[in-house]
Amino acid sequence: MSAAAGTQARTGRRRAGWRHALGYRVLGWVGLAVALGLWQLLSVLLHKTIFPTFSGSIAVVGELLTGKVLTEDILPSVFRALAGFAISAVLGIVVGLTLGYIRWLGDYCSAVLDFLRSVPSPLLVPLALLVMGLGAKMVIAVIVSAAVWPVLLNAFDAARRIEPLYLDTARICGLRGFGLFRRILLPATLPAIFAGLRVALSVSLAVLVVAEILGASSGIGFFIQNAQQTFAVPQTYAGVIIFACLGWLFDTLFLFLERRLLAWERALAGGMRV
Amino acid sequence: MAGVAVAIGIWAALTSGGIVKTANLPTVGAVVTGVAGSWHSLLSGLTGTLESWAIGLCVAAVAGAALGLFVGLSRLAEASTEVIVRMMRPLPSLALIPVAILIAGLGVTMTAGLVAFAAFWPVFINSRYAIHQIEPRLLDTGRALGLRRWGLIRRVVLPAAAPAMATGLRISVGLAVVVTVSVELVAGTGGLGGYVLVAEQSGNIGQMYAGVIAGGILGWALNSLSLIVTRRLIPWEQAAAERAR
Numbered sequence: 001m002s003a004a005a006g007t008q009a010r011t012g013r014r015r016a017g018w019r020h021a022l023g024y025r026v027l028g029w030v031g032l033a034v035a036l037g038l039w040q041l042l043s044v045l046l047h048k049t050i051f052p053t054f055s056g057s058i059a060v061v062g063e064l065l066t067g068k069v070l071t072e073d074i075l076p077s078v079f080r081a082l083a084g085f086a087i088s089a090v091l092g093i094v095v096g097l098t099l100g101y102i103r104w105l106g107d108y109c110s111a112v113l114d115f116l117r118s119v120p121s122p123l124l125v126p127l128a129l130l131v132m133g134l135g136a137k138m139v140i141a142v143i144v145s146a147a148v149w150p151v152l153l154n155a156f157d158a159a160r161r162i163e164p165l166y167l168d169t170a171r172i173c174g175l176r177g178f179g180l181f182r183r184i185l186l187p188a189t190l191p192a193i194f195a196g197l198r199v200a201l202s203v204s205l206a207v208l209v210v211a212e213i214l215g216a217s218s219g220i221g222f223f224i225q226n227a228q229q230t231f232a233v234p235q236t237y238a239g240v241i242i243f244a245c246l247g248w249l250f251d252t253l254f255l256f257l258e259r260r261l262l263a264w265e266r267a268l269a270g271g272m273r274v
Numbered sequence: 275m276a277g278v279a280v281a282i283g284i285w286a287a288l289t290s291g292g293i294v295k296t297a298n299l300p301t302v303g304a305v306v307t308g309v310a311g312s313w314h315s316l317l318s319g320l321t322g323t324l325e326s327w328a329i330g331l332c333v334a335a336v337a338g339a340a341l342g343l344f345v346g347l348s349r350l351a352e353a354s355t356e357v358i359v360r361m362m363r364p365l366p367s368l369a370l371i372p373v374a375i376l377i378a379g380l381g382v383t384m385t386a387g388l389v390a391f392a393a394f395w396p397v398f399i400n401s402r403y404a405i406h407q408i409e410p411r412l413l414d415t416g417r418a419l420g421l422r423r424w425g426l427i428r429r430v431v432l433p434a435a436a437p438a439m440a441t442g443l444r445i446s447v448g449l450a451v452v453v454t455v456s457v458e459l460v461a462g463t464g465g466l467g468g469y470v471l472v473a474e475q476s477g478n479i480g481q482m483y484a485g486v487i488a489g490g491i492l493g494w495a496l497n498s499l500s501l502i503v504t505r506r507l508i509p510w511e512q513a514a515a516e517r518a519r
Contacts, residue, residue: 024353031354032361051377108277115278118448118493122368122456123467123486126474130482131298206366210456213371221369225460228372236372244365 052234060238069223074242077208077220080136081250084143085204089197091144092151096193097185100159117153121146121207125214134215142211147200154196158189194258201254205247220246300480305487308480312469316488319469323492326382326465327454330389334446338394339439342401347431352402363399367392367453371460385457385465392453393446400442404435437511440504447500451493466492 036054043053064070099106099113124145125138132138162185170184212221220243227235282302288294289301300308309316345351367388378384408431416430458467466489473481505511 024349024356027350027353028356028358032357034354035358108280111277112281115490115494118497119486119490120452120455120493122452122459123470123489125459126470127482127486130474130479202366206368209366209369210371210460213460224369224372228376233376236376240365240369240373243369244361247366248361 052237056234057237057241060234061241064235064238064242073218073220073223074246076136076218077212078246080139080212080219081143081204081208083136084140084208085147085201087140088144088147088200088204089151092148092196092200093155093186093193095148096152096155097159097181097189100156100189101185103160106156106160113152117149119145122210122214125211128211129215134217136216139208139211139216139219143204143207146207147204150196150199150203151193152196154192155189158192159185162188191262194262198251198254198258201250202247205243205250209243297479300483304480305483308473308478308482308484312473312481312484315472316469316484319464319466319485320488320492322465323451323454323458323467326385326389326457327450327496329382329386330454331393331446331450333386333390334393334450335397335443337390338397338442338446339401342398342439342442343405343427343431343435345398346402346405346435347427359399363395368456371457374457375461380461380463382463384461385454385463388457389450389453393450396442396445396449397439398442400445401435401439404438405431407438408434433510436508440508440511444497444500444504447496448493451489451496455489 040054043051043056065074099109121142125142128138128142128145132141166184166188167180170180175183208219209221209224212219213225216222220239224236224239224243227233227239285299286302289299345355370388370391374384374388378387412430412434413426416426421429454465455467457463458465459471462468462471466485469488470482470485473479473485
């Protein structure tokens with residue numbers, strides 16, 4: 001379909017109203033069903049050993065979620081990801097805002113920051129293993145080394161681009177130090193920080209898996225890796241499915257929270273644009 | 275750049291002053307001798323990483339741009355892929371490493387394939403998004419000037435969507451480096467990740483740090499390069515970014 005037809009469809013949608021919108025929504029789920037059907041069909045046709053059926057994988061997911069894998073691997077992983085995310089958030093916000101607000105310091109550090117954030121964080125896993133040994137502490141440290149950057153850089157940029165009028169007004173009113181941080185700097189940069197936090201959340205999960213594959217004796221990454229190495233193929237797929245659902249769940253929860261917490265911002269931004 | 279010198283100075287002071295154990299953080303000298311002693315393996319590791327990176331990224335860029343344009347232009351295609359895309363996007367590709375090893379074994383095919391899968395999504399999603407952001411006025415003008423389907427796509431849609439597509443590509447560049455190195459670490463298939471693994475197993479901490487620093491420089495160089503290239507190829511990108519702000 002061409003762009004012209006696309007525009008026609010758009011105007012058509014306006015006329016036909018909700019019935020069209022509903023049709024397109026249903027189509028999305030039909031697409032998903034077709035993809036899953038293809039998976040099922042392919043795995044039945046191909047050799048099953050490395051490519052288990054969709055229904056088989058889902059059955060294993062159910063087994064895992066009711067068994068001891070839930071408490072021994074999945075929950076510890078959730079805890080590690082959230083701990084790493086929380087540390088990254090605090091660290092990123094504080095350091096990012098400080099460097100963004102104190103202009104000369106930010107200029108001074110920018111080359112070092114540029115380099116540090118370019119380091120592919122999985123490379124740090126062997127180092128972290130050496131320094132901290134096997135376990136949750138190492139995993140959390142590696143998560144922080146990756147997830148801190150989106151938050152830090154967004155806070156940094158937002159603090160630099162803050163409306164000078166706000167800062168001047170605050171200074172005239174006698175705000176400084178922590179008061180300035182809490183009353184002006186943080187609220188003004190919060191929308192950008194939240195955008196960074198959302199990226200950081202998905203980065204946390206991604207790095208969690210690599211760190212657990214390389215150096216943990218429990219956790220969902222360890223489970224997936226272990227299943228692959230013992231050729232427990234359906235378990236491998238089930239682990240990945242569980243992990244994908246976890247990522248989707250985290251993202252959905254985060255968006256929900258953001259909408260709650262930043263409701264004031266949308267109203268404000270809308271009002272200012274008039 | 276002065277900041278870098280100060281950072282190295284602080285590092286040297288910390289290690290030679292005995293504040294940090296050199297078993298955890300080696301001296302600057304130890305890292306330099308580590309690089310000098312393993313120059314060849316470091317270089318071949320870098321080229322190995324670059325190879326998988328480049329193959330994966332090329333596949334991702336072409337497939338992502340083409341499919342993104344197609345899905346962006348066709349409401350039918352968009353609606354029927356909507357749910358799949360929403361579910362696939364947050365799927366961390368790094369969790370797929372074990373599955374990729376199961377399916378494709380060890381080797382460049384597996385690494386590049388996984389890199390391509392991971393790097394596909396930013397390009398695809400940004401291309402799709404870019405099409406939606408095109409001002410209808412531009413399309414109408416093109417049509418009024420007598421452009422038909424392909425002419426319209428080539429002369430109006432592509433140039434208008436290019437800046438956002440370039441942004442997606444730049445995200446993919448960094449992501450592809452991370453995925454490449456991760457696969458090398460997990461699967462032990464050489465490259466920079468393999469270099470660090472060997473250093474770890476032989477207990478050479480200077481070389482481990484050398485590998486990490488090389489990874490940082492590689493990532494930084496590729497990011498800067500992609501910025502320069504996209505700026506050169508799409509000179510109107512800057513203006514578009516400023517308008518959007």
